[in-house]
Amino acid sequence: MPDQSRLNAPVAAPVTTLRGWLDNLAEHGRLAVIRPDVGLRFELAAISKRLDGSKATFFPHPGGHAIPVVSGLFGDRAWVADAMGVTADAVLARFSAAVANPLPWREVKSAPVQEIVHDQVDLLRLLPIPTHNELDSGPYISAGLLISRNPRTGVQNVAIHRCQVNAPDELGILLLPRHTLAFYEAAERDAEALEIAIVIGVDPLTSLASQSIAPLDFDELTIAGALHGEPIEVVKCQTNAVRVPASAEIVLEGRILPHRREPEGPFGEFPQYYGERAKRHVAKIDRITHRRDAIFHTIVGGANEHLLLGAIPREATLLGHLRRNFPNVLDVHLSMGGVGRYVLYVKLHKRQEGEAKNVIMGAFAGHYDIKHVIVVDQDVDIHNWREVEWAVATRAQADQDLVIVANAQGSKLDPSSHDGVSAKMGIDATVSLSAPAGKFKRIYVPGEESVDLAAVVDTKMGGDWRHARDGQGQRTK
Ligand code: MN
DSSP, rough: OHHHHHHHHHHHHOOOOOHHHHHHHTTTEEEOOOOOOOTBBBBHHHHHHHHTTEEEEEESGGOSOOOOEEOOSSSHHHHHHHHHTGGGGGGGHHHHHHSOOOOOEESOOOOOOGEEEEOOOOOOHHHHBBBBTTTSSSSSEOOOEEEEOOOOTTOOEEEEEEEEEEETEEEEEOTTHHHHHHHHHHHHHOOOEEEEEEEOOHHHHHHHHHTTOOTTTOHHHHHHHHHHSSSSSEOOSSSSSOOOTTOSSEEEEEEEEEEEEEEOOOEEESSSSOOOEEEEEEEEEEEEEEOOOOOEEETTTTSHHHHHHHHHHHHHHHHHHHHHHEEEEEEEEEEETTTTEEEEEEEEOSSSSSSHHHHHHHHHHHOTTOEEEEETTTTTTOHHHHHHHHHHHHHHOOHHHEEEEEEEOOTTTTTTBBTTEEEEEEEEOOTTTTTTTTTOOOOOOOOOGGGOHHSSSSSGGTHHHHHHHTTTOOOOO
16 A cells, blocks of 8 residues: 555645646657647647657647647646646546546636637637547647536536537537436527536646536536645636636637537547447537637647546546555556546455455446456556566466446446447456465565666676677776
């Protein structure tokens, strides 16, 4: 179990603005500035995808637009840790602590995000909105935080919904059965529109907070505040009552219209397949406000940023869920090959035979997206798929260690499911507690981890083994 006091000690201040994050990425050699005038249709996404995981991308004047585009803000889990100001092994603990101790936001009267105001809304003229994947129906706003208010309680909700440009001032929006849809349905029952804001260009921790698996009427901006260590400053929209982060880059103020559905999709989604075309909700955009020198953020569908934004809040939720019943679950990880949603690795300090199978069943119940669960012992690095595969290869027997559940609820975006009805599979890859001592002892070369390569590798020799053999190698003593 990691040392809690060390986990709670930040190693750096958390990042609280998009611009601060771009500076941080640049300092770490993680930001590529791309030449101006890259095309918005595929070219921008292609460059971002090629650099996915190694560098974030900054595109000046994409498609001739004055507003630049950034993408790939999370290439790797270590970047998330840097944004939080913690070490990589403390990311889940930090996120869970923020959910447990939310900070209410503070309202301000004026904000940079309202410096420039456009009442004549023409989305494709005003904003550099890219088209990402081959069969996407057209340009999409993919990194907009959709903020709405519960019509009954006034409590805000923050979520990311994909937004297709339908018309100069209209967006097609996919509302999955979660909180935004619940608010919308309450408004639609009264034949009212749901007031919304779509916020583009926020700091990475606010994006992460928006993906929390939180209950209804749990304002995700209060989690963002806790991650920042200070309340988020918000400003009221000019045409409706929604409050938006004051330091955001761009805000679209609008309404999801009652009793209106238009075709939306296809769109390249996180499972690396297309979400289908269907009749979906429609938002009318009444006003666009932005900073004088605004920056537009886009998430390329299926890229690392897309996977990590979903995975980390889910891991934190699943770890908390499992630990309520199994306190000796040490860590969980949603693998990237499992698209950050479907395949869960669990690290268990097993104390009782059969326990791994209970953990598997608990994980299935933790979130319907979980499809495959692999439980390993505490000596296995669950952030390394090779280690997990090794455990399955050497510690599991399929006739004894497999759990299969037929016809359970799964992900509708998994194309192998039957409209979201899916089998579940668990693999217990833990060592039997009654195994003879030494049978599962990992091989180990004494001193391997403490070798000082700078001291022992003769860099002056390059690969010149002949001279080295003849005794002409570097002699330091
Ligand atoms: Mn919510």
